[in-house]
Amino acid sequence: MAKILFDKISVLVVEDNMHMRRIVRALLSGFGIREIYEAEDGAAGLEAFQQFSPDVVITDWVMPIFDGYELAQMIRKDNGTNPYCPIIMLTGHSEKRRVIEARDIGVNEFLAKPISAKSLYLRLYSVIAMPRQFVKTKTYFGPDRRRVEGNGFKGEDRRDPDRSEKFLVDETAQSRKAG
Incomplete structure (x- = not known):
């Protein structure tokens, strides 16, 4: 496994539950990430994304105003701030249908709650050290959905x-x- 210089990475955490935001922030800090932005809903998350242009977005699925699904769609728009930004979807709803929906809107990784330091680290490692090529078709824009050749x-x-x-x-x- 290649070593990642986490102190050079910025992360936006979009999560409506304050306690979960604190947990994710603490884990990210423990990995060495120093530049961590937070938002409590999708609207504030989009605003923070446009303002700070983070390297990675970690977003909850279910939130007020608009959810992580809608946030991911807005990030992936071609005319957005950085449509190639890696997105990790964090959710307590990990049914197969949700995983497929997240994949189909361009989410890079899916992380089911409750999270662990290891699971978060592995998702971050995946989007940073092993990024997948982006694909653009008439109906899809996001990372290649095929993980292996x-x-x-x-x-x-x-x-x-x-x-x-x-x-x-x-x-x-x-x-x-x-x-």
């Missing part, structure tokens, strides 16, 4: 299920001939 296909054929199935069939046939 897929089936070895490149270009237009990479999503062609017929080619994928053919490849598997051909591989099976070749292994039978060899054996």
Whole structure:
């Protein structure tokens, strides 16, 4: 694992629960992060994001005024302050549906409450030391949703299920001939 100079990183924590904000701040400080901004709702979070342009945003999902989902959408807008800023979604609602929704609006990492120092550190490490390329399509802008290299296909054929199935069939046939 590469060493990260956390003292060079700025983080915005957007969380409506004051106690959770304090916990996240304490953990971030413990990692060596010195520049930590806080906001208590999505509106204040967007304002702080535009004012401070942090390196990473950690946002709760459910908040008053507008939630972390809407905040992430606003950050990812092309004309925003920094649409490439890594976003870590923090939530007590970790159903598969929510994880997929967060991924599909361009959230980099998902962190379920209750959090631990290790889980927060690993998410930060992931967005800083192993950033994923951003993808822009007609319906999506955000980090590549695929975390690992897929089936070895490149270009237009990479999503062609017929080619994928053919490849598997051909591989099976070749292994039978060899054996």
